[in-house]
Amino acid sequence: MTEKYGIIASFPDTPSFFHAAEKVRDAGYKKWDTYSSFPVHGMPEAQGQARSKVPVFTFLGGITGFTVGLLMVWWMNAYDYPLIIRGQPFFSPVFPFPIMYELTILLAAFGTLGGMFITNLLPQHYSPLFNSDQFLEVSGDRLVIAIEARDGQYDVVATRQFLEEIGGTDIEEVSA
Amino acid sequence: MATTTQDSSMDATQAALLAKVQPIELHEQPLVTNNRDFNWVTDKICRIVETKTPTWWWICMAVALMTASFTGLGLLWLVSSGVGVWGLANPINWGWAIVNFVFWIGIGHAGTLISAVLCLLKQGWRTSINRAAEAMTIFAVVCAGIFPLFHVGRVWFAWWLFPIPNSNMIWPQFRSPLEWDVFAVSTYGTVSVLFWYMGMIPDLGVLRDRAVQRLNKGVYEGGSAIANKIAEGMDHFRKNFYAILAMGWRNAGNHWRNYEMAYLVLAGLSTPLVLSVHTIVSFDFALAVLPGWHTTIFPPYFVAGAIFSGFGMVLTLMLPLRALYGLHDLITQRHIDNMCKICLGTGSIVGYAYIMEFFIAWYGANPYESFAFINRAFGQYWWAYVMMFSCNVFTPQLFWFKKVRENAALVWIMSIFINVGMWFERFVITVTSLANDFLPTSWGYYSPTMVDILTFFGTFGLFSVLFLLFLRFLPLMPIAEVKFVMPEADPHGHHGDEKGDQH
Numbered sequence: 001m002t003e004k005y006g007i008i009a010s011f012p013d014t015p016s017f018f019h020a021a022e023k024v025r026d027a028g029y030k031k032w033d034t035y036s037s038f039p040v041h042g043m044p045e046a047q048g049q050a051r052s053k054v055p056v057f058t059f060l061g062g063i064t065g066f067t068v069g070l071l072m073v074w075w076m077n078a079y080d081y082p083l084i085i086r087g088q089p090f091f092s093p094v095f096p097f098p099i100m101y102e103l104t105i106l107l108a109a110f111g112t113l114g115g116m117f118i119t120n121l122l123p124q125h126y127s128p129l130f131n132s133d134q135f136l137e138v139s140g141d142r143l144v145i146a147i148e149a150r151d152g153q154y155d156v157v158a159t160r161q162f163l164e165e166i167g168g169t170d171i172e173e174v175s176a
Numbered sequence: 177m178a179t180t181t182q183d184s185s186m187d188a189t190q191a192a193l194l195a196k197v198q199p200i201e202l203h204e205q206p207l208v209t210n211n212r213d214f215n216w217v218t219d220k221i222c223r224i225v226e227t228k229t230p231t232w233w234w235i236c237m238a239v240a241l242m243t244a245s246f247t248g249l250g251l252l253w254l255v256s257s258g259v260g261v262w263g264l265a266n267p268i269n270w271g272w273a274i275v276n277f278v279f280w281i282g283i284g285h286a287g288t289l290i291s292a293v294l295c296l297l298k299q300g301w302r303t304s305i306n307r308a309a310e311a312m313t314i315f316a317v318v319c320a321g322i323f324p325l326f327h328v329g330r331v332w333f334a335w336w337l338f339p340i341p342n343s344n345m346i347w348p349q350f351r352s353p354l355e356w357d358v359f360a361v362s363t364y365g366t367v368s369v370l371f372w373y374m375g376m377i378p379d380l381g382v383l384r385d386r387a388v389q390r391l392n393k394g395v396y397e398g399g400s401a402i403a404n405k406i407a408e409g410m411d412h413f414r415k416n417f418y419a420i421l422a423m424g425w426r427n428a429g430n431h432w433r434n435y436e437m438a439y440l441v442l443a444g445l446s447t448p449l450v451l452s453v454h455t456i457v458s459f460d461f462a463l464a465v466l467p468g469w470h471t472t473i474f475p476p477y478f479v480a481g482a483i484f485s486g487f488g489m490v491l492t493l494m495l496p497l498r499a500l501y502g503l504h505d506l507i508t509q510r511h512i513d514n515m516c517k518i519c520l521g522t523g524s525i526v527g528y529a530y531i532m533e534f535f536i537a538w539y540g541a542n543p544y545e546s547f548a549f550i551n552r553a554f555g556q557y558w559w560a561y562v563m564m565f566s567c568n569v570f571t572p573q574l575f576w577f578k579k580v581r582e583n584a585a586l587v588w589i590m591s592i593f594i595n596v597g598m599w600f601e602r603f604v605i606t607v608t609s610l611a612n613d614f615l616p617t618s619w620g621y622y623s624p625t626m627v628d629i630l631t632f633f634g635t636f637g638l639f640s641v642l643f644l645l646f647l648r649f650l651p652l653m654p655i656a657e658v659k660f661v662m663p664e665a666d667p668h669g670h671h672g673d674e675k676g677d678q679h
Contacts, residue, residue, distance in 0.1 A: 018667035021429070034429035037214070037382060038659035040667050044433040052437035058445070072339060076347035088351050098356035098456055102363040105449045109367045109442060113374055116438035117423065120431050124424030130385075133392060138427050139385040141214035 003176040005128040006032075006148035007159055008135060009168025014040060017143040020166040021046040024145060027162060031151035035135070035144040054115040061111020062104045069100035128176045135174070146174070205510040207300055207661045212505055214659055221379075221653050222386055224501055226414075229648065232500065237644050243637025250631030251326055259329050261627045268610045268622040273327040274460075275602040276632050279485070280320035281361065281457055282478075282598060285450055286486020287313025288368060291375070292446035295439070301514055303657040304506045308497070309490050310372040311650070315642040316489070317365040319635040324357075326631075353459040360456040367449055371442050373421075378435070379651035381425035384418035387411045417649075454482040461605065467548035468609035471536065477529035481598060484522035484568070487515050488594030493643070495588045497652070506653060509582060516575040516587060519594060523572030526601075530565065544614065552608045556621060560604050567597020 011017035014036075021034050025048040034043060044051075073096035077083070082090045117123065129135045129146060138144050145168065147159050156173070163171055208217065254261055264271050287309040294302040325334050336342045337358045348355050390411050396404035425431060458478035461469040491512070498507045537549040553561045571593045574580045581587060612619050646652075659665055 014665055014667050015669045035427045036429070036432075037218070037378070037427055038656040038665055039432040039436050040429070040665065041660075042667055043429050046667075047429050047433075049430065049433055052434045054434050054437040055441055058441050073350045076339060077350050081345065081347055083346070083349065085349060085351055095351050098353075098452070098459075099350055099359050101452060102356075102359040102449075105445050105452075106363040106366060109370050109445050112438050112441045112445065113370050116374065116434050119434040120428075122423045122425065122431075124426075127424065127426050129426060130388070133389070136385045136389050136392075139382040140218050 004149045004156075005174045005176040006146050006151075006154070007156075007163060008035075008129070008132060008144050008146040008172050008174055009163035010134065010170040011143045011145065011167060012169070014143065016167050017145070018043065018046055020145055020168065023166045024147065027153075029147055029151050029153055031148040031154075033146055035129075035138045035142075035146065037139050037141070053119050054112060057111040057115025057118065058108050059111075061114075062108035064111075065103035065105070065107030066100050068107070069096060069103035073099055128174055132172055132174050134170055134172055149176075205508065206663070207303065207508065207510070208658065209505045209508050212662075214662070214664060217506070217658050217662070218382060218386075218655055220503070220506070221651055221655050221658075222383055224647065224652050225383065225649060226386065230500075233644060233648065236640065240637045240640035240644060244634050244641050245637070246630040247322070247634025247638055250627050250634060251322070253627050254326060254631070255331060259327070261625060263622055263624045263628055265620060265622070267613055267618050267620055268607060270606050270610060271622055272603075272624045272628040272632055273323040275599065275606050276635065277320050277323040277327075278457055278478075278602045278606075279599045280316045280323075280635065281364075282454065282482035282485045282602075283489045283595075284313040284316035284320065284364070284368070284486065285454060285479070285482035286490050287311070287316075288364075288371075288446050288450040289483050289486065290490070291371060292443040292450060295443040296447060299514075300661040301511050303661050304503075304653050305490060305494055305511060305515075306657070307372075307375065307650075307654050308494060308646075308652055309486075310368060310375070311643065311646045312489060312493060313368050313486075314365065314372060315639050315646075317361065317368065318642065319639050321361065321365070322631075322635065353456065353463045356456050357460055360453045364449060364453045367442075367446060371446055374435075374438060374442065375654055375657075376650060377422055377425050378427065378656045379654060380418045380422035381427065382655055383651065384415060384422050387414035387418065391415060451479055454478040461609075466609050466613060467542070467544040468552065468605070471533065473529055473532060473536070477526065477533075480522045480525035480529065481568075481601060484519060484526055484572070485595060485598035487519050487522070488591045488598065491515055491519070491587060491591035492595060495584050495591070497647075499584075501652075503653075506658060512584070512587060513578075513581050516581045519591075520572045520575040523568060523575075523594070527569035530569065548609060548612070551612050552604055555608065555612060557604060557608045557611070560600050560608075564597055564600040564604050567593045568601060571597065 009020075011020055017034065017036065018040060021043065024032055025046065034040070034047060036043075040046075070093075074091045078091035088095070134142065135144060135146075145163070147154060147163070153159075160171055160173075212220075262271060262273065287306075290302050290309045291306040294306075325331060328334055328337070333342075337348060337355070339348055341347060348358075350356075391408070396408045398404075399407070455475040455478065458474035462471060462474040464470060494507060494515075495512075498504060534549050534553075537545045540546075571590050574590065580590075607622050611622055
């Protein structure tokens with residue numbers, strides 16, 4: 001049983017890598033990705049990807065933090081155990097503001113990090129790509145495009161030829 | 177508005193003007209010098225953690241551990257006998273502990289400023305220093321946290337500060353700025369760790385992949401059989417250690433898309449956070465009705481001072497590291513220039529605040545306020561005021577001169593002066609106001625005891641231990657971000673080396 005993950009191809013420099021990504025997008029492939037050890041400016045557009053959904057998680061975290069801060073101070077200091085201190089009111093939206101502010105930021109930050117993990121489907125224990133010695137070189141300076149076998153348009157011969165046409169070198173089939 | 181309507185006519189006049197002026201081509205200093213390539217950057221930064229531990233590291237670690245033990249000793253002494261062993265006595269009940277807390281928290285601010293504020297301002301030069309500065313922030317917050325924790329007196333009740341009901345089912349009291357401070361500092365520490373960790377994920381992936389590459393090759397030669405075995409064992413450790421921390425990161429375009437968004441959002445969250453932390457620290461003082469503390473200038477003045485001291489500490493740490501690891505192509509003169517200029521800017525704001533405090537004390541026509549400030553400069557603590565003023569106001573002014581900024585040894589010495597000066601600033605603020613308050617009969621003079629001194633001295637050791645561990649096990653610089661600002665990373669082609677900055 002020689003199940004294949006897909007085909008990887010390398011590109012010599014950032015511009016050719018970037019333009020190759022645009023061509024893969026235009027060719028209509030869906031299950032593919034670019035791999036580089038640094039973020040390439042404008043790559044999401046070149047790959048035809050939508051805006052990241054991470055801010056949604058940030059917002060949810062932030063709104064939770066704000067509400068928790070507000071309710072916590074009210075419940076603890078004005079409802080559950082009110083104490084007279086310097087004749088100050090038991091509750092006001094003003095003095096708990098630093099608490100609400102800090103908790104908003106705290107939970108928004110957790111939301112952001114969590115959102116990054118969720119949207120990226122991380123942590124991931126295993127990826128077949130790492131079986132390729134060439135792919136490991138991505139951490140240095142190799143720029144790789146991988147088209148996965150589960151893509152509807154995938155064809156061992158045609159896809160390999162397509163990657164060659166758009167300037168890919170060191171083309172390798174990666175087993176799953 | 178006028179410029180948009182005149183656009184078409186501008187071309188002719190502009191051309192004529194340009195022909196007349198003959199402007200010279202401006203070359204931006206590249207952020208990575210000597211035309212280094214991606215592999216060089218990866219190798220340079222990874223080798224710091226992959227090669228054999230240098231001898232100086234062991235020596236520094238031994239010294240740092242011994243120094244840190246002073247803090248342990250001081251705290252043990254304190255807990256076993258009570259806060260009386262500190263130099264606190266009426267009316268001065270906020271002594272070195274609070275001074276040291278504000279000092280360390282202030283140092284932390286540069287890390288977040290570099291990683292968050294400079295990220296939002298698209299300052300490409302932040303890339304090579306932000307990781308170390310963030311590490312500095314976290315370790316400084318650790319050192320800072322010790323002092324208020326033990327200053328509560330009965331440290332085993334410190335959990336009462338958190339919103340957990342204590343033994344009498346009483347909740348924390350949120351009308352006190354000290355409780356706000358608990359939230360501000362703990363949020364700051366936590367968010368700094370999150371930001372630091374998230375920024376490190378791609379680089380941890382790089383370290384993991386490099387260990388796997390070496391293990392796949394399986395060539396461990398050049399030493400004795402045992403040395404080779406140890407080298408191989410270390411790579412097995414690295415493979416697993418970094419793999420767990422990197423969470424399966426695989427440098428995909430899709431990963432980068434979400435990661436970059438998350439990074440930007442975290443930078444946007446950390447910016448108001450870093451400004452709020454020292455603001456809330458200053459509320460500890462400003463919300464008390466004590467002349468010298470009760471001023472509205474405190475929040476901006478504290479924040480500027482924090483950034484000033486933080487950049488001082490970044491320079492103190494980065495200049496020796498640059499020399500030890502030969503990082504001159506990554507931390508260039510341009511980086512040092514920029515850091516010096518930030519010290520100059522924030523130092524000048526601090527100097528302005530010192531003078532403005534005096535002006536307001538006079539202009540406010542409050543005799544207690546006037547006395548407090550005259551007493552600060554000419555009273556029993558005049559020597560602390562002189563230290564503060566000369567280190568914080570005069571030292572950074574030397575950074576106007578290019579010759580000074582280019583002399584690394586001099587910059588390093590000046591950065592130490594900045595640290596010393598900022599410690600004295602906190603001493604002046606905390607102690608002078610308390611020592612001579614409203615009733616002359618209750619005035620006092622505060623001196624630290626040996627326990628105070630040992631505890632504070634030891635925190636430098638603790639800080640160094642943590643920082644040395646960071647140097648040895650984690651990537652010192654964000655490799656991906658350094659690559660991102662290199663001309664080779666430009667997807668639209670680069671022309672020679674004229675473009676040094678990101679576009």
